[in-house]
Amino acid sequence: QQQVKQSPQSLIVQKGGISIINCAYENTAFDYFPWYQQFPGKGPALLIAIRPDVSEKKEGRFTISFNKSAKQFSLHIMDSQPGDSATYFCAAESSGAGSYQLTFGKGTKLSVIP
Amino acid sequence: KAGVTQTPRYLIKTRGQQVTLSCSPISGHRSVSWYQQTPGQGLQFLFEYFSETQRNKGNFPGRFSGRQFSNSRSEMNVSTLELGDSALYLCASGSQNYEQYFGPGTRLTVT
Secondary structure, eight states: OOSEEEEOSEEEEETTSOEEEEEEEOOTTOOBEEEEEEOTTSOOEEEEEEOTTOSEEEETTEEEEEETTTTEEEEEESSOOGGGOEEEEEEEBOGGGSSOOOEEOOOEEEEEEO | OOOOEEEOSEEEEOTTOOEEEEEEOOTTOOEEEEEEEETTTEEEEEEEEETTEEEEEOSOOTTEEEEEOTTSOEEEEEOSOOGGGOEEEEEEEEOTTSOEEEOOOEEEEEO
16 A cells, blocks of 8 residues: 555656656654655765745755645645756655654656756 | 764675664754665655654564664664665664655665
8 A cells, every 4th residue: 555645656847947846645643744855876865854834945955845634644835957967756654653663655757958 | 063973884784694783863852764776666754763762663664673772773673684675774863843854875786
């Protein structure tokens, strides 16, 4: 059972455009939603994260939008740059579970073309 | 502050052998989690240790095991290796606010 569904699988965006990646979750116990960026040959790097008490969080060009009722959250990358080309993973975690366990989406391969 | 370190970075093993991977978390972090990353299954949770105790375990066979030492360093062991165990094994260091920081991973190839 895939508890976090991520789309699209791949995305091509022009330089300067907006990249949007969507995720949906099923487990209502999830209360921590991070996004990770992974370059080839590297481990995932924590990009930005949100908790359900806010509907939006912005850090630089990266914004998370969160819709608790729809159980969906998305990552927006403004002014996308070729250096943003990477694989992005959404994840979810339940802090009430008493342990750290991230459930990941399948990933989105983003290509930003000049 | 130093990041998460994993050793070795690359390993080639033969079916039936066993392997031990090591992870040193960020200084001050007491939680270490392990994940397996493959193209087909993506990132899957193996287990999590906190203060030398396994708090949670994913859906993997008993051939996968781990431990954590008093200095928070962790090791994971895979016995009787199978071809399907070829993957990138990632260690994550957990902070008190549930943020998890990944190391560069160990690329295991089983032939």
